[in-house]
Amino acid sequence: MSRSSPLPPEQVLEVADRLQRSIGDRFRDQIVESIYDEAEAISNSVVRQQDAGGVDWEQRIDRLVTSPIFGLPLMLLLLALVFWITIVGSNIPSQWLAQWLFWVEAKGSALFDAMGIPWWITGFLWHGTYRGLAWVISVMLPPMAIFFPLFTFLEDLGYLPRVAFNMDWLFKRAGAHGKQALTMAMGFGCNAAGVVATRVIDSPRERLIAILTNNFVPCNGRFPTLIMLAVVFVAAAFPPAFASLAAAGSVVAIVLVGVVFTLAVSWGLSRTVLRGEPSTFTLELPPYRRPNLTRILYTSFIDRTIFVLWRAITTAAPAGALIWILANIQVRDANLARLIADALDPLGWAIGLDGVILLAYIIAIPANEIVVPTMLMVYMGVGMMVDLPSLSALRTLLVDGNGWTMLTAVNLMLFSLLHNPCATTIMTIWKETHSRKWTMVGALMPLAIAFIVTFLTAGIARLLGLV
């Protein structure tokens, strides 16, 4: 052919097809083989291995943490240890923060009163919005400031792929992808991030399973709720010597329930609407690395703690305003918040919760972080205005003032674990799947499961006369 008239692309492709057929299937094998040979030859000529001597500690540790017998128990112990350190360590700072922040509230509202500012402004700003924020900060900041560095440390160390390795067979049994263990681990940080992380799974079927079940591990936003309930209720039911251990144990138990649901729902999905065989993959266990402490602190404080706290604060303030308005619009004898809560009460009772908690969950759809503060604001707004200088005062408010029982606490933990993902995660599911149907499934399936499970636990507890 002449240079002036090049073949059109269609014809070039025809030539290519003809050549491809003549070479046959060996082409790719040949290319891959020559690349591997070349890499091996270069590597052999470039790397000189001196005998390092001594014991290969890394291999010994790996044999232990990924052993079929000790792997999973070690993982659970490590998880329990992380929660125990978090709970024990955050107890006292939480009380200090609460005392200090509520002291500021008392002074601030007194100052407003002295300046002759109308009661409803003082109430709205100090007893509504500020108190909600104070609770978010004092209850959530210390656990996050301890939990996130610990989690980031394990992440940097290289422990997460070992977790995936240990759990691979479970996910395979459930008909899901082994890498789902990794995306699940990401979900502990943030479910929206976990949903994005499912991109590491190539098969669309298995990726969808991972997306739909990511919500069943509690995220950063929900851990403080779980930890608070564990400390206030579970720990209080045990003698002081075992209190923090029991609290840590109950959080681990809730996480395990979440993992069980992840596996069970994955199993259900892969047997019904998302049928198929699990695909194989190679997972590289990276070498353990010495984590960089300053980066861990920076990452866990700025990227995680402050980020989550800020999100909680920015959604808690409008939520506080909304609750204050609901609590101060009088319809006949009662205020609007009470009326809505009363209307939700029968449903709430059926699942072992109450109307206020359901109202809080509805208001907290944008961000799970604010469920507890919202709940407290409704309780305080519609009931008595008490100061809550400590966790025991919080317990008094919930138990004596609003009839909470151990069933309420347990079911709230279960509901918080299983219910629909937050608005951000739902948006992320939509962005990742581009499917209205699967986004709806992702939002409503967990909600339905949460209702069914809490309904069952409430029914069983009442039948057995535990409450």
Add this chain to the structure above:
Amino acid sequence: MPLRKPSAAACHSCPAHAQMAKMGIQLENFDRVVALAGNPNTGKSTVFNALTGLKQHTGNWPGKTVSRAEGGFILNGVRYKLVDLPGTYSLLSASDDEEVARDFILFGQPDCTIVVVDATSLERNLNLVLQVLEITDHVVVCVNMMDDARRKGMQVDLRKLSRRLGVPAVGTVARTGEGLSELMSTVAGVIEGAIRTNPRRIQPSQEVAAAVATLTPLIEGIVPGTPNARWIAMRLLDGDDRVRRALLSGELAQLLSRQSARSRRPSRKIALEGAQ
């Protein structure tokens, strides 16, 4: 190919370091695009953060970069945009990650591609390097985690490595910043032509070589002046759909004209100060 001696520690006093300003994420204006490729878990994201001054979290597990991250740095007045590609073991098979990385190196036409490799498992990492070398000439190999290799009693002959690959290889410890200034100046050298590269290409069998030789001029006819006609020919022989489509739709030809337009328009700074 001129190569500097691998330096033992980051040179905080040398002019390159002094002139380096970290741009964070101001990405509107840049003169050069540098892609960052590598196997999962080679410290690629750490290299990215160290070069750009971004504090993105980099966990120690494979597959964490699920989309492209972008940042930038300035060296000697030239503004570089750095694109972090997902970690992949190869560019051959069709996983999403590999496609993102492959597409960017081919269609994004970066001015230079840094391939980050783990010094402690060079053999496996070189598979990706060799595949990148099939696509583009402008490659710098960043042999990261030299400290791990030293601790394990491994000696990596960087000089020999760059001779065998035909592109510069720089030893680094991204965690501490060791070797990063040399990496940046090497990238600059490759882009501005001060360092010539002559990448190692795999030698296929005679049958394949003949087929490639038939196809290459035809492809050059459709995409005049393409630097990687040979690679496109090999992809066609492998039945690569994406490349077929790009060839049919004229996408490849468009990319090429855009690329040459960019290299004809030097940065204002370079025009003022004279190219390095």
